[in-house]
Structure formats: structure tokens, C-alpha cells
Amino acid sequence: MLVKADRRIPVEGHLARLGGERMSCSSFNYRKGRQIFGEGEEAKYVYQIISGAVRTYKLLPDGRRQINAFHLPGDLFGFETGDHHRFTSEALVATEVRVATRQTLLELAVSEGRVSSLLALVTLNLRHAENHMLLLGRKNSHERVAEFLLEIDEREAHPNVMTLPMSRRDIADYLGLTVETISRSLSMFRDEQLVRFEDNTQRRLVLLDRRGLAALEASA
Amino acid sequence: MLVKADRRIPVEGHLARLGGERMSCSSFNYRKGRQIFGEGEEAKYVYQIISGAVRTYKLLPDGRRQINAFHLPGDLFGFETGDHHRFTSEALVATEVRVATRQTLLELAVSEGRVSSLLALVTLNLRHAENHMLLLGRKNSHERVAEFLLEIDEREAHPNVMTLPMSRRDIADYLGLTVETISRSLSMFRDEQLVRFEDNTQRRLVLLDRRGLAALEASA
DNA sequence: CGCCCCTTTGAAGCATATCAAACCGCGTGG
DNA sequence: CCACGCGGTTTGATATGCTTCAAAGGGGCG
Incomplete structure (x- = not known):
């Protein structure tokens, strides 16, 4: 969180x-x-x-x-x-x-x-x-990104459209991954209908399936 | 630490x-x-x-x-x-x-x-x-193990012979790695004359070159 | 003394990193 | 208002560090 x-x-x-x-x-x-x-x-x-x-x-x-x-x-x-x-x-x-x-x-x-x-x-x-140590030490890339999205979602009080103030590089350095891996995870989530990018932006997105994301997250 | x-x-x-x-x-x-x-x-x-x-x-x-x-x-x-x-x-x-x-x-x-x-x-x-997040998110296996050894060394007030109360599995789960990777790092340190195992034990060892370990550690 | 578990070592596989290039949204300036 | 350029993003191809799988070795505890 x-x-x-x-x-x-x-x-x-x-x-x-x-x-x-x-x-x-x-x-x-x-x-x-x-x-x-x-x-x-x-x-x-x-x-x-x-x-x-x-x-x-x-x-x-x-x-x-x-x-x-x-x-x-x-x-x-x-x-x-x-x-x-x-x-x-x-x-x-x-x-x-x-x-x-x-x-x-x-x-x-x-x-x-x-x-x-x-x-x-x-x-x-x-x-x-403490929670972040678990993420960094033991979770795979999809789990990390899913957890990140749900974390931001909660922070923003579950808005319809989520706005990310940070770049892919920032997300990568937060999750212990690379920019490319972040991008690939997000693309997968898009293809799986878990999220949708608003218009043609890269930083405004809609969580279409919070439950599906939570299932990927592998929380404790 | x-x-x-x-x-x-x-x-x-x-x-x-x-x-x-x-x-x-x-x-x-x-x-x-x-x-x-x-x-x-x-x-x-x-x-x-x-x-x-x-x-x-x-x-x-x-x-x-x-x-x-x-x-x-x-x-x-x-x-x-x-x-x-x-x-x-x-x-x-x-x-x-x-x-x-x-x-x-x-x-x-x-x-x-x-x-x-x-x-x-x-x-x-x-x-x-906070320090551990940096280790888990951004350090490679040798850096992690070196940091771990120096951490224990400091905790035990730089003894001649360091005694590890934990197994390789514990170390692995602390550092976000696997047992085998821990073992390989330690073997490398042994071959490089950075550490020496006391007698034929696996949990009692001597830090032969703290400076060398610190150089590997990549601390901030 | 002997068994079991921990540890080490080797071989192969895989997830993620790295390298590379195209795309594109956005801000800038004409 | 539009053209341009740049940085951020995506996507693809390849590389690699760590994991996984496997098996032998060895130490310590009962």
C-alpha cells in the first residue's frame, strides 16, 4: 500500500x-x-x-x-x-x-x-x-504491477478513471523491474480486459476488473 | 542492517x-x-x-x-x-x-x-x-550476500569466527533468492579468498577480507 | 554409529533484463 | 492552428542471471 x-x-x-x-x-x-x-x-x-x-x-x-x-x-x-x-x-x-x-x-x-x-x-x-519487502523479494512482475494498480486505485478512492502521476520508469523503480517489463504487464492486462486506457493516453486508465487484478496480485 | x-x-x-x-x-x-x-x-x-x-x-x-x-x-x-x-x-x-x-x-x-x-x-x-527494500529491489545476488555477511558481522561485533544461526534457506528467504544461489555466492567468496569456512562446518566462517566484501556490496 | 536433512554442485530452463527500433502523445514554436 | 521534435512508451529480438531440476556429498543430531 x-x-x-x-x-x-x-x-x-x-x-x-x-x-x-x-x-x-x-x-x-x-x-x-x-x-x-x-x-x-x-x-x-x-x-x-x-x-x-x-x-x-x-x-x-x-x-x-x-x-x-x-x-x-x-x-x-x-x-x-x-x-x-x-x-x-x-x-x-x-x-x-x-x-x-x-x-x-x-x-x-x-x-x-x-x-x-x-x-x-x-x-x-x-x-x-514491510508489505513492499514481500513484493520486492517474492512476487513476480504481473503480481507486482497488479498490486501497484490496486494500491493507486485505493489511494485515489476507486475513481472511474485512474490518473497516474508517475512515468513507467518511476513505476519500474518502485517495483524493482524495468520500464519494458512494466509496459508488457500493462499491455497484457489490456489484452486480458483487466484495464482499459482512456482515449489514447498512457497515464489515464480504467480498472475494468478489480477482482481479476486482485486474483493476479497474490496477496498474503 | x-x-x-x-x-x-x-x-x-x-x-x-x-x-x-x-x-x-x-x-x-x-x-x-x-x-x-x-x-x-x-x-x-x-x-x-x-x-x-x-x-x-x-x-x-x-x-x-x-x-x-x-x-x-x-x-x-x-x-x-x-x-x-x-x-x-x-x-x-x-x-x-x-x-x-x-x-x-x-x-x-x-x-x-x-x-x-x-x-x-x-x-x-x-x-x-528501507535499506532492505533497496537490496531486494535493485541489488544482484553477490551484492545481497556480501551485504548480509557484513550485516551479521557487525551485529556480532566483528568476531574472528562468525556463527550463522540460520540455514541457507533462511538466508535465501531473507535476501529474496534461492538456496542454491546463496550457496553459489558463498562458494565464490570462498574461492576468491574473501571468506573461509571454519573446519568443515557450513555455518561457522571467517571474513578474510571485509574490504573486499564491502566493495562487492555496492552500498549507497 | 547411522540416518536425515542441509548443503553443494551441475545442467537445463525461464522470467526478466538488455538491446534495438518504431510509435505516438504532448509541448513547443513557428 | 499546425508542423515539428523530443521524450516516454510500446513492441520485438536476443541475452543472461537466477531459478528449477537433479543428484551427490557431508555434518550434526538422535
Whole structure:
């Protein structure tokens, strides 16, 4: 699953709830492809997506990339318990974020006994990571792609037409596969009438058979 | 990296430190192979290893297994923020654990303002999971095995002779590979003089060239 | 001491990666 | 508004790393 914020809570309230109402937040805009923070940088700020989408990833020295998570509106990201970011973060599309300082968030959380909110946040991330390890370690390509589609579908609250903010390369680096393999899986799903691409787009698609996809997914 | 407890803190003090000195702990013994708790079961207890070793894993319906972590003496495991275990846990060898109820731990942590200790614990697990996703998604078999050996080496504080409490199958299910591939990697390392097997054992070995292994590892 | 299971090694197969090229949607600029 | 060009995507052909299948070896536990 994607790391997801509780959808019943309005976007505006989430950071405020964590930090207490006194936390000052400013908003900021990033263009498509722009870096929000880098791996190893000091973790000064915490972010919440107002609109747009974000990827966070790790790189190996030779350029291999593992995308850890995609973040969508409402999601909090960039929070570190330690002092440094352990991922790089970039905007997938034009993205507006709300920003608060990590220090303020931490101090307020501690002083107001709201550390359990942080615990809940980290736990949510951990759960996602645990599921993703199973996917990366033991699932085949069709299972991975099916799971990915259902994950996005759930994140977007089962829309009629699903819009993917990320490229095939991003999906590949999230699922531990290559662009070509992603494309082949999606083509197979299309041929099997599991999905349909909207008009002639490559990033807007309809899940025709969620049950069929779930059967392919091989979940636990 | 393995999820690891701070080695400077004696085994006896760790759970007590988290829960406060008033937390009652009893100890329990598990024979090799015995299940400690199962995925989906209610998470009543929290465990700390006194001696021995433990694996935690998820299973797919068809039996594919992903081992999430190995736990060694001093490690805390089985703590859940939610009500249910998300893994199955089994003793790798004869293992003695200290047990405390999760409820007590949670209540004490909250009432005494020690939630941040739980946060630190979950964060440690998250960090390990993040690194492991990179390994599972983007590293080849030699890199995975080299990283695994160095991880155990560090956990055991760089001993002259490293003792593996887990089988090749366990290693394979931890690294997302097969038994045969693990064996071939280890044989290659032996032929390349990177490691040496102690006497004629398969689970006691010496790291002859940690630098060489680190070079193979392709870390970030 | 002996059996069983773990491990190693070899041979063959397969899923996914790699290499290659055509297609096409989209943004740009004329 | 349309032509153009580019990057992203698809599709095909080939390569390869890891798995699967198979069998022998060997260590440790009962």
C-alpha cells in the first residue's frame, strides 16, 4: 500500500493536528521534476502535499534507483527521527506542499504529549515498507504491477478513471523491474480486459476488473 | 542492517528501560523451529531475546516466504502499534526470551512520557526496512550476500569466527533468492579468498577480507 | 554409529533484463 | 492552428542471471 493519510481529515488539518494549532506552516511550490530534499541532507523540514505528487528514493553509486514511496495529496513526508534525510524527494508533477520545521514539530509533539501521533506516522511507513519487502523479494512482475494498480486505485478512492502521476520508469523503480517489463504487464492486462486506457493516453486508465487484478496480485 | 539493540545496554535493562522498572517480565524458552507468534494473531506480548535467535516472516498463500528480519540477543521484537502481529515469528535455535505484555508496555510508556522510546524502536525497524527494500529491489545476488555477511558481522561485533544461526534457506528467504544461489555466492567468496569456512562446518566462517566484501556490496 | 536433512554442485530452463527500433502523445514554436 | 521534435512508451529480438531440476556429498543430531 502507499503510505496514506487518513482521508477523512481535511488536508489543512493534518500537520496542524500533529504539531498543535500553534505550529506555523508556510506553503511552497515545486515544478515537475524538482528536488524537494536530498538524501543525506539535514532534515530541517517536514512536508505535507496539498496538491500534486512526490517520489522518494535511494540511489546506488552506479545509478540504480529504488523508489521507496509515492506521496499524494494529504500525505506527510520527509519526517525523520534522526537528523538527516534518508531519501531524496522530487516532485512528480507541479506540486504544492505545506512546510513546517521538524524541530518545531518535535518540540511541540513532546511538550504536548503528542508523540504518539508521530509513532502512528512512522508505524504507517513501516507497515508499507514491510508489505513492499514481500513484493520486492517474492512476487513476480504481473503480481507486482497488479498490486501497484490496486494500491493507486485505493489511494485515489476507486475513481472511474485512474490518473497516474508517475512515468513507467518511476513505476519500474518502485517495483524493482524495468520500464519494458512494466509496459508488457500493462499491455497484457489490456489484452486480458483487466484495464482499459482512456482515449489514447498512457497515464489515464480504467480498472475494468478489480477482482481479476486482485486474483493476479497474490496477496498474503 | 539488522534491527539491532544498543549493545552497550545490558540485555536485562532494555525492556525495563522501555516500560519503566515496574514492568513485570517473565522469561520463556523456545526450542529450535518453534513458533513464538503467528501473523494475524492478537499482539498480546512483546519479546526480547536473552539468548538464541529468531526469524520473523510473511508467507504468500502458495508458500513463498519473505523473512523480514533476524533477531539476536538483546533485540526487542513483536512490538505492534496495532492490535495484531503482522509477521510470524519462530526460533532459529533454542532461544530464551523475556516477555512483557504489550498493553502494560504501552500504558507505562504513555503514562511516563516514554513514548519516544517506542518511536525510536519503530524508527530503527523502519530504517532497516528501507535499506532492505533497496537490496531486494535493485541489488544482484553477490551484492545481497556480501551485504548480509557484513550485516551479521557487525551485529556480532566483528568476531574472528562468525556463527550463522540460520540455514541457507533462511538466508535465501531473507535476501529474496534461492538456496542454491546463496550457496553459489558463498562458494565464490570462498574461492576468491574473501571468506573461509571454519573446519568443515557450513555455518561457522571467517571474513578474510571485509574490504573486499564491502566493495562487492555496492552500498549507497 | 547411522540416518536425515542441509548443503553443494551441475545442467537445463525461464522470467526478466538488455538491446534495438518504431510509435505516438504532448509541448513547443513557428 | 499546425508542423515539428523530443521524450516516454510500446513492441520485438536476443541475452543472461537466477531459478528449477537433479543428484551427490557431508555434518550434526538422535
